[in-house]
Amino acid sequence: MFHRPEKQLWQYRIMQNKSKCDILFSCLMDKQMSLSAMSDELAQVRTKKKEFLTQMDRIIPWGEWIALIRPCYYKGERGNKPYDLERMLRIYMIQNLYNLSDMATVAEVIDSRAFSDFCGVESSNQVPDGDTLGRFRNLLIQNDLQQRLFAQVVALLTERNLILKKGTIVDSTFIEAPSSTKNKDKKRDPEAHSAKKGNTWHFGYKVHVGVDHETGIVHALEVTSANKHDVCMIAELLIGEEQVVYGDSGYLGAEKRPEAVTTNKSGKRIHYKINCRPSQSKQNTNRSRAQIKCREREKSSVRAKVEHVFAVVKQQLRFQKTRYRGLRKQTAKLNMLFALANLILADRPCLAA
DSSP, rough: OOOOOOOHHHHEEEEEHHHHHHHHHHHHHHHHHHHHHHHHHHHHHOOOHOOOOHHHHHHHHHHHHHHGGGGSSSOOOOOOOOOOOOHHHHHHHHHHHHEEEEEEEEHHHHOHHHHHHHHTOOGGGGGHHHHHHHHHHHHHHHHTTTHHHHHHHHHHHHHTTOOOEEEEEEEEEEOOOOOOOSSSSSSOTTEEEEEEETEEEEEEEEEEEEETTTTTOOEEEEETTTSSSSSGGGGGGGSOOOOOOEEOGGGTTGGGTOOOBBBOTTTTTEEEEOOOOOGGGGSSOHHHHHHHHHHHHHHHHHHTTTHHHHHHHIIIIIBBOOOOOSHHHHHHHHHHHHHHOOOOOOOHHHHOO
């Protein structure tokens, strides 16, 4: 049997260990390079979420909104330095765009690269916790800043001639509220009420909107409990310069009410084009019913524009059921959502051109 000298055996073991280290280092470098290459490739992939956030980053008037909020924001004269205002506003926009809770918003901003890029976050230390985000939202509510942001968007779109004020479509939709009593007070939201539509009962709130009849942009917004009838709110939804008002059969008789606006600021009469109920033409002849149906279809073709903004809020922004209690919080939330919905609608090719 062949025996290596002791010196040769020691050198052989060194060379063997060195070759193993080289192989291991080479594998680690290849893995690191592949991960970095994959990371760069993933950053360049275009997804619907990234495209949507890029669109929102482009159309939201960040400068005007920050200037409006800054006087009410923390000055940082005492205690810890506050988070950057623009970053807090961007995180708050993520919460509204995806209907997330405070804690879920913080988790998604850390987990999702698209969200962190939108918010300008490079480290988890730059992301506030859920309580801080909740205090920021309450700060906006206490100063009625959501309503002011909505009014600023309306003024901006009016300057772009997207709100022409020649006619208004009025409509409303339910916002469901939790009916459970599993809370500290063992009670439901005292400011939310029940209402029946068709054969379905709804518990929560109702948002009433006034929409420009040509562009579908919301220019007026009121939030009430669900049991408030539509026809009672029509006066609050008009600008005063309209020549015509469109509405569904829930607004029948609106022009005859004591608070009704019958003439505009120019002194001209406002025409109320309200859809009739189908049962009102049952006794008419076939020819008369055909003529009535044609007129009703003409009204509905204009009135249908109001459903577009509801679709954006309830489907695209996913707000069908509120998680907050109290009318003031609902008003703030809905003003913010309809401000974003107006910006989304105004960016569509048919209006942006």
